[in-house]
Amino acid sequence: MDSIEHTPEPHRTETKVMPNxxxxxxxxxxxxxxxxxxxxxxxxxxxxxxxxxxxxxxxxxxxxxxxxxxxxxxxxxxxxxxxxxxxxxxxxxxxxxxxxxxxxxxxxxxxxxxxxxxxxxxxxxxxxxxxxxxxxxxxxxxxxxxxxxxxxxxxxxxxxxxxxxxxxxxxxxxxxxxxxxxxxNRFSRREEFSFKYALLQYGIFVHKWNDNLEQYLSIRYRLTENGKSRITDQSLEDAGFNIETATISKRYFKFDYVPDHLDNTENVLRNYGIETYLGHWLPYSVSESMFEADALNAFKEHLFSEIERQGDEIEIKIKRDYEYLLQKGLIEEPEVNPVDSFNGKINSLTSNELKLKRIYSRYELFYLPFDIQQKEDIIYLFDEMVNVAESRRRRNRAMRAFLESYAAFSLDRFDEALAEA
Missing domain, CATH: 3.30.870.10 (Endonuclease Chain A)
Incomplete structure (x- = not known):
């Protein structure tokens, strides 16, 4: 019998898509x-x-x-x-x-x-x-x-x-x-850290703000060695620059509108605030009582009107000063063009309700500044608030609600206790 030569079948491979x-x-x-x-x-x-x-x-x-x-x-x-x-x-x-x-x-x-x-x-x-x-x-x-x-x-x-x-x-x-x-909002005792974090999120932090709007919108330059040697030059001060050791700054935006701040701001903090090293912790549901809607809206309307009225002139002044300071070798070239920097501050201000409220009320309002991975900081802050609340002979409404919520391990109890106070 003649031998039969077998041709092996081609090897079948599964086509794979190579990862990116x-x-x-x-x-x-x-x-x-x-x-x-x-x-x-x-x-x-x-x-x-x-x-x-x-x-x-x-x-x-x-x-x-x-x-x-x-x-x-x-x-x-x-x-x-x-x-x-x-x-x-x-x-x-x-x-x-x-x-x-x-x-x-x-x-x-x-x-x-x-x-x-x-x-x-x-x-x-x-x-x-x-x-x-x-x-x-x-x-x-x-x-x-x-x-x-x-x-x-x-x-x-x-x-x-x-x-x-x-x-x-x-x-x-x-x-x-x-x-x-x-x-x-439902917690077991095994979830103590999550509960503490959640209860802190029920509030907002408040502290006195000492800066003003003109300072916030000022333009700052870092001086060169040549510039530092001329910080006693009267011409810079005459041009409106505030001179420091290594920098100079200038305020271009003028805003003389002084709103009628609420007289009850201190009362709100006294009745609802819990003191911490970050400032007063205030229940978020109460924080709006620091601001009267009509007065705040009137302030914003006046502010936006002034920004629009002064904007073009300010850009011209910033550009002129910037080109002069660079030409004279007095300042280092900044990463961001100062005109863009000013407009960026304006955009950040007008689109941020918290910043507007800060300018209006002279109080800084900010959310819990800790990331959830900063467990030690969160626990330290929470324990400090418990100690402050427990140490007061006369506890205000937020203190009582905070302690009752923690004892019951219930966020709903915080709302109930605050309403009952």
């Missing part, structure tokens, strides 16, 4: 969407967004970017509970309800440690529950600085379309202890 790795600063939202979009466009996918921090605008823009070329059947968002507390359950639920095309669910992850994941995935399910899709891991949080703003953080992104990785990802998400936005 990017280290980027701009266009992060578009890059993330493109990396996630390496999927079968004919299928419907659930979008999973896992991030320690959350920004509603950033999430909305990323979802819209993906909708342009991928079919989305639903969105599930996982964020750290303490980050969720900053926004509050009502805001998060309103965000979810604002989508009509598909269901959006926000899960607040409860853990003694920070939920610090940054994972984004599109996952489709077969009839037999097999999964496929794309996953991107990296350093970018679901925030403006992380994904949206130009010139934000440098971030790294790495993608994969490996089904086993997708299955592991889903399996681990299912093991997390999560809370809906409606349950954010």
């Amino acid at each position: 790795f990017l280290h980027i600063r701009s266009g992060k939202k578009q890059c993330l969407a493109e990396m996630l979009g390496r999927v079968d466009k004919r299928r419907y996918y659930t979008l999973y967004l896992c991030s320690c921090y959350f920004d509603g605008d950033a999430a909305r823009k990323l979802i819209a970017e993906l909708q342009a070329f991928v079919r989305i059947s639903g969105v599930k968002i996982y964020i750290d509970r303490r980050a969720a507390i900053e926004y509050g359950g009502d805001y998060l639920q309103e965000f979810c309800d604002s989508f009509d095309d598909f269901e959006v669910i926000i899960n607040a992850v409860e853990s003694s440690n920070l939920f610090h994941s940054k994972v984004y995935s599109l996952i489709a399910f077969d009839d037999d529950d097999r999964v496929s899709g794309s996953i991107v891991l990296g350093s970018a949080n679901l925030t403006g600085a992380g994904l949206i703003r130009r010139g934000g953080n440098f971030e790294c992104l790495l993608d994969s379309q490996d089904n086993e990785i997708l299955e592991q990802h889903l399996s681990q998400l299912e093991k997390l202890k999560v809370l809906s936005p409606q349950k954010l």
Whole structure:
């Protein structure tokens, strides 16, 4: 029998899409969407967004970017509970309800440690529950600085379309202890740090502001060695510059409107404030009583009118002074053109309600300045407030509400006690 020569079958290899790795600063939202979009466009996918921090605008823009070329059947968002507390359950639920095309669910992850994941995935399910899709891991949080703003953080992104990785990802998400936005304010004793952080978020900090509007809008220059040698030159002072050791500054905006500040500001702090090293902690629901709406609106109207009236003339003066100082070699060239710097301050002022209230009332109002990772600072501040409240013979309304809320381990009790006082 003649021998038969067998031709071996060609070796079959499964085609794999090589992963991308990017280290980027701009266009992060578009890059993330493109990396996630390496999927079968004919299928419907659930979008999973896992991030320690959350920004509603950033999430909305990323979802819209993906909708342009991928079919989305639903969105599930996982964020750290303490980050969720900053926004509050009502805001998060309103965000979810604002989508009509598909269901959006926000899960607040409860853990003694920070939920610090940054994972984004599109996952489709077969009839037999097999999964496929794309996953991107990296350093970018679901925030403006992380994904949206130009010139934000440098971030790294790495993608994969490996089904086993997708299955592991889903399996681990299912093991997390999560809370809906409606349950954010319910705490067990094991969640003491989360409760303390949440109660601090119920207030805003207030302290006396000694600067004025003209000083805030002034333009400052760093002197060269030649400039420092001429700080005794009377001509600079005659030109309106305030001379210091290494810098000079000038106030260009003039504003002589003095609003009638509320006489009860001190009474509000006395009746509702708790003293801390940061200033008075004031229940957020009470802080609006520091400002009479009509008087504040009149102040803003006058301020905006003066900004518009003086704007062009101020730009001319700044440009003239800047060119003279540079030509004479008196100042170092700043990173930002001083005209742009002035306009940036104006834009920041007119778009920031807290800054406007500060200018109006002469009080600085600011939110809790600690990131949720600054656990020691948060606990120290909370304990200081407890000690201050407990040490007072005559506790004001906020002190009583604060202590009762902490004793009951209930944020709702704070609102109830404040209303009862």
